[in-house]
Amino acid sequence: MKPTARMRLALACGAVFLVIGTLLLMGVYLLVRNSLEPRDGLGKPKYITMPEGPYDANNREYQVAVRRVEQVRRTYQRDTLNTLLTVGGAGLAASSAVAVWYGWWVGGWALRPVQQVTETARRVAQSHNLTERIAYTGPRDEVAELADVFDTMLTRLARSFDGQRRFVANASHELRTPLTINRTLVDVAVRRPDATDDLKRLGESLLLVNTRHERLIDGLLALAEGEQAVLDRRPFDLSDVVEHVLDQVGAEAAERSVTVHRLLDSVPTAGDPVLLERLVQNLVENAIRHNHEGGEVWVTTRQRTDAAEVVVANTGLPVPPYEIETIFEPFRRLHGDRLRSERGSGLGLSIVRAIADAHDGTVTARPREEGGLTITTELPPPEHPTPGSA
Template sequence: MASVRLRVALACGMVFLLAGALLLATVALVVRHNLEPRDGLRHPRYIDVAYVRYMEWNHEYRVAEQRVAQVRRVYQADTVQNVLTVGGLALLVTAGVATAAGWRLFAGWTLRPVRSVAVSARSIAQSHDLTGRIAHDGPQDEVKELADTVDTVLARLARSFDGQRRFVANASHELRTPLTINRTLVDVAVRRPDATEDVRRLGESLLLVNARHERLIDGLLALTEGEQAVLHRRPFDLTDVVEHVLDLAGKEAGEREVVMHRLLDPAPTAGEPVLVERLVQNLVENAIRHNHDGGQVWVSTRQRADRVELVVANTGLPVPPYEIETIFEPFRRLHGDRLRSDRGSGLGLSIVRVVAEAHGGTVTASSREEGGLTIAVELPREEP
């Protein structure tokens, strides 16, 4: 599980260690060979041959010669041992230096193209813009092949997402027209003077169903727009958006006898205010509609070191912890409620997550012990 940088450093150290060990063994063999006695050194030419023969027959000479040979062997062994010891220590030190140099220099130089590809890919991922490409300019090697493969995958993903967005947008626009016509016809039929009570009740039911379908289409359009990258970021205060949404939601809260509590501090951020307004609107409407009569909603904004936070909490039915993550999925509703059209289309929190992620933010939810939910949205802080 070692990283590529560590592998390059260890490879440099191991190659240097093996080459140094081979060189050290060669030096030891050369030194040992050079310390072997030579015939010319045993009996120099200027010594008389008869004198040499006489000395060879002398017992003291033979003893001295044996001692000299023994001293020479000990000196030879000590010299080779010193060469191996000192050379081995020097080899270990230089192998460590080679490993460090491989980590700092060679690995950095080798991985520089990979780092460039990673930076480009990270930039594309953070921008949520699939039209960006790595476009690595280098020799035809493994790094170039990897970068070209990633560009090919990005191109296919861009075509797929564009086709999906166009389909949803076109389908939503095409469905909105007949729904508008249906709403007008039903409204005219209900308002006729000769309309019976049954016709009026049927017309009101149809209007509720029609309104639910219109909200569903609006939610699909918002979901499609939220998945697109927020390329043009404008600075604004999140608190201003929250106050505007709370003012608009006051009427619905009053009808349901839901008490709204505000604790709003300045929260400067940047992005598309219209999408963020839809995010806040969905959170507030979700807190009001998934509540009980006479319930309460708490809305607060604050800023941290590099983030701004919006927290919306509400009373209501208890939410099991295992259902927390599923509420962000499209068309998922708590407690299996798919019949009451006044509680939305099941896209509200999905749009919240998509818009938050498009702005580089996060969304988390937790259940309250007293019942209801607490949803926190964090967005990047940006001073105007």
């Protein structure tokens, strides 16, 4: 486990105290040892004054007494220094442990404002709510400067994302209007009684191109909306949305001779029903359009322990495993389907992933051995109300 900043600070405090204490203990040891050494003339004086007179330094009894005193002094010196090292070492170890604990406490106190910044950043990352701010009110120090920089960054990010979404929405709206006018004019022209066969064929081609452009613009708008965080989440049954979508696509499935099987269990979830309807619609339409005549589609909703799950599987051409992630990228199609407008704009699955991410969900795909795909979408269940809440 990688040590945290708080742990590193605590260990640093303990290490610094241990080094300083060791140096101090060594200095005291040398000082005491030097103090216990005999001074010049004190260990072996030339004579000692006794009641019956001075003892000569060459006296045998005097020499025995001097050696005995020297032995006692060395024993006392050794015991004193050993006691100093034992008691000092124990005290140094205990003090170092206290220093580590104090460093841990100081680290927690000093890093508490940083933890506030981290918690706010984590909430913003999980909820995609760029309107939240740290609003740090502590002392004007380095932490306050960090919090102010983070708040400024959130403000700029929110402004940038809002501008991007407004641009996409406005551009989609402005582009949709002339396309609608073009479709009306072409439709009127091909329905005229004097319209030639060449004019009608040209008109049908223009209508197909116009339809493709309209789908592209609708897809861009849905992608921009899907990337927005869903803040107002309403609880509802996801199986009702899936059943409604399947009823809507029934005619297209019959036209393409695709059989749709449904196994819908009640699955409570929470979110934006309109966006989740678009998610399911894109999955089902993708399964129908990227299929072969006489193919099959299986749509299942089921409740997991911690997720509401929608599974859409279909027959079709084999999909290489290394191509799985590319199908979620905008404008990416498999098998070279770039010119067939009836199969969409290439934004369907990227919109699915954007909507799932906005709901804190996940989308995964895996190829079927028989051909086609199995795409699983997991959405969080509705939050249970806390006791005592309204």
